[in-house]
Amino acid sequence: MGVIETHGLTKRYGSITALNDLDVTVGEGVTGLVGANGAGKSTLIKILLGLVPATSGTATVLDHDVATQGSAIRALVGYMPEHDCLPADVSANDLVLHMGQMSGLPYAAARERTSDVLRHVGLAEERYRPMGGYSTGMKQRAKLAQALVHDPRLVLLDEPTNGLDPASRDDMLALVQRIGGDFGIAVLVTSHLLGELERVSDNVVVLDGGQMLQSSATTEFMHATGSLIVEVHGRSDADRALGQALIDAGLVARPMPGGLIEVEVRDAGTSDVVRDLTVDLGLGLVRLQERHHRIEDVFREGGAGSVQPV
Incomplete structure (x- = not known):
C-alpha cells in the first residue's frame, strides 16, 4: 500500500468541482504534484490532512482513513502551508519548539529536535530573531522547520519555493531532496513551476482542473514524452x-x-x-x-x- 492512496476522490464547492474522481498512489521518496493555480493541489492536501471533507470517494494517508482519522494523520505528518502564517513577534526557535510540543514531544526532546532541525534548514544563527524581520527565504525555512520538528513519516510541502529568488529556490529544492533522500521521509511537494519538480522528484503526479493527467516515475515520464x-x-x-x-x-x-x-x-x-x-x-x-x-x-x-x- 502506498503512503497516500485516493480512490474516486471528488470535492465540490457548490457548482465548482475542485477534484474530480481522483485515483492517486504516492509512495516513498519525493513525489511532485504539479498543476496550474486552481488545479486542485491545495484542496487535495487539505483533504489528506483531514481538514476538509471530500464530497465522495476515499483516501488514506499512512494507512489511516482521512474521513475518520484526521487527528492520527496530523500526528504523523508534517505540513508546510503555502501562505505566510508566521507570528511576526515570535522567534523561529520558539515557534518550532512550540510546534514540537504540540505534536506530543516532551519539552527536552522538543528543544533538542528544534536545535537540530533549525540547523538542518540553515537558521541556526538566526533562530532567536523575531520572524517579522526575516526575508522570504528565511520565513520559508522556518515553515519547513516546524513541519519537520516532530520527525514525521510524511511531509506535505505546498509551494515551498513560492516568492523565492533563484538562489533561495535552489537552496530550498536541495533541502527537499535531503528530506526525501538523507532523512528518509516521504515527501509530497506541490509546484506550478515544472522544472523544479523534474529536478527533485522521484515521481510526478500531474493535475489539471481537478483531474489527473498522468502519474509515473519522473524518468519514465520524460522518456514517455520523448x-x-x-x-x-x-x-x-x-x-x-x-x-x-x-x-x-x-x-x-x-x-x-x-x-x-x-x-x-x-x-x-x-x-x-x-x-x-x-x-x-x-x-x-x-x-x-x-x-x-x-x-x-x-x-x-x-x-x-x-x-x-x-
Whole structure:
C-alpha cells in the first residue's frame, strides 16, 4: 500500500468541482504534484490532512482513513502551508519548539529536535530573531522547520519555493531532496513551476482542473514524452523520403530546420523502425538522438492551463 492512496476522490464547492474522481498512489521518496493555480493541489492536501471533507470517494494517508482519522494523520505528518502564517513577534526557535510540543514531544526532546532541525534548514544563527524581520527565504525555512520538528513519516510541502529568488529556490529544492533522500521521509511537494519538480522528484503526479493527467516515475515520464532527432543523407530529398516512410509506418514525424526529422517515440521499438526504414531507402543514418521532453509538454498535449516552465 502506498503512503497516500485516493480512490474516486471528488470535492465540490457548490457548482465548482475542485477534484474530480481522483485515483492517486504516492509512495516513498519525493513525489511532485504539479498543476496550474486552481488545479486542485491545495484542496487535495487539505483533504489528506483531514481538514476538509471530500464530497465522495476515499483516501488514506499512512494507512489511516482521512474521513475518520484526521487527528492520527496530523500526528504523523508534517505540513508546510503555502501562505505566510508566521507570528511576526515570535522567534523561529520558539515557534518550532512550540510546534514540537504540540505534536506530543516532551519539552527536552522538543528543544533538542528544534536545535537540530533549525540547523538542518540553515537558521541556526538566526533562530532567536523575531520572524517579522526575516526575508522570504528565511520565513520559508522556518515553515519547513516546524513541519519537520516532530520527525514525521510524511511531509506535505505546498509551494515551498513560492516568492523565492533563484538562489533561495535552489537552496530550498536541495533541502527537499535531503528530506526525501538523507532523512528518509516521504515527501509530497506541490509546484506550478515544472522544472523544479523534474529536478527533485522521484515521481510526478500531474493535475489539471481537478483531474489527473498522468502519474509515473519522473524518468519514465520524460522518456514517455520523448522523441528522436534523426539525420540522414544519401540523396537530396533524404529527409523528406524518410519522413514520408515513417508516417506511412504509423509514426508521427515532423521536419526540423537543417534537414532533421523529429519522430515521436511510440514504444521501445521506434528507433528500430527508423533504422530499418533508413536501410530500406538506401540512406545513410548520420544521427539518431533521444530528445527528452520536459513535463510542460504533457500540459501542452493535455490542454492544461498556465503552468510555467523554469
